[in-house]
Amino acid sequence: MIAVLGLVLGVVAGILTRPVVPTGVEPYLPIAVVAALDAVFGGVRAMLDGMFDDKVFVVSFLSNVTVAALIVFLGDKLGVGAQLSTGVVVVLGIRIFSNTAAIRRHVFRA
């Protein structure tokens, strides 16, 4: 519940304060958000599986975000930033789908 409250508070703060993102970080933000979403869905699934561990969740969240940003950064340096970010988004999307499928099976037993 507190975790959900944290998410809601984050969205509200982002809308209200309208922070300015530094231009250097700007290209990595969408990928980082998608990677974080992947970690969150993985965490929810682990919770429903009864094996949620906060340490694992924190590490996976941070490493997901970092690695996604690194891949995009590397892609930008190599000149294939757009393609590589598409690839990252596809992979993360597949993982989000499989996790939501597991969550769905838990919640709806179907």
Next chain:
Amino acid sequence: MTDGTPHRPAGAHARHGGPAPHDTHERAETEPAVPEPAGPRALLDALWPPRVTRSQLLAAALLFALGLGLAIQVRAASSEETALRNARPEDLVRILSDLDDRTARLEDERARLEEQRTDLETSSDQAEEARRQTRERESQLGVLAGTVAAEGPGITLRIGDPRGAVEADMLLDAVQELRAAGAEAIQINDVRIVADTSFVDENGGVRIDGQPVGAPYLVSAIGRPQDLEPALNIPGGVVQSLENEGVGVIVDRPETVLVGALRSAEQPDYAQSSP
């Protein structure tokens, strides 16, 4: 990334084994008794009642960051700039050429309007200049024709004539000498001297333009004093010839000379101005 998320049972169990074995192990052990899917109740249990635990707080902090990033990104992506960034090259080319066309049209319009403005400005300037010149010319001509009063540097000439020796031609000589020296406006006593002024002898005096004028004759002339005074004083000139007649002449050079006598402007009967 795959080993980071805790949804693979094998890896997760391996990690849990060491540091925090108790509750997860207990659950893992009890779980085989319960059917495999946890069901919606597990989700509700996790949500309510709220438990302030370390894991909840950590998750809340991370989700706060996620929500923040999400809000920022959604707002950034919905801004107009991003619409262009995501547009296809063909669309961009079309938009660019549209903008070029629009710019060219606006430039044309601006040039036209500026030209119009310049025209208006110069025409009003010209009209103003013409009016100014006309006014100037009017006052110049007024001074010449004697219809306006004039003042300025010049000389005054006082001809004291107790015996009535001064004749019309002497005054005419003085006027012509002054004119030749550049006098711009002249009056004798209260009569303005202009181009068609007449001097006629009368017994004991002179008629100027039909008006009787008596001694002493006071001549005021506006012009360059340094020119006017020597012109009168040259040997054999006006002053000398008057003095030869026994007439006292005093030439003075005051600060300003006022020629205040006026003469009505007469419309010519036959002559018309021809441009």
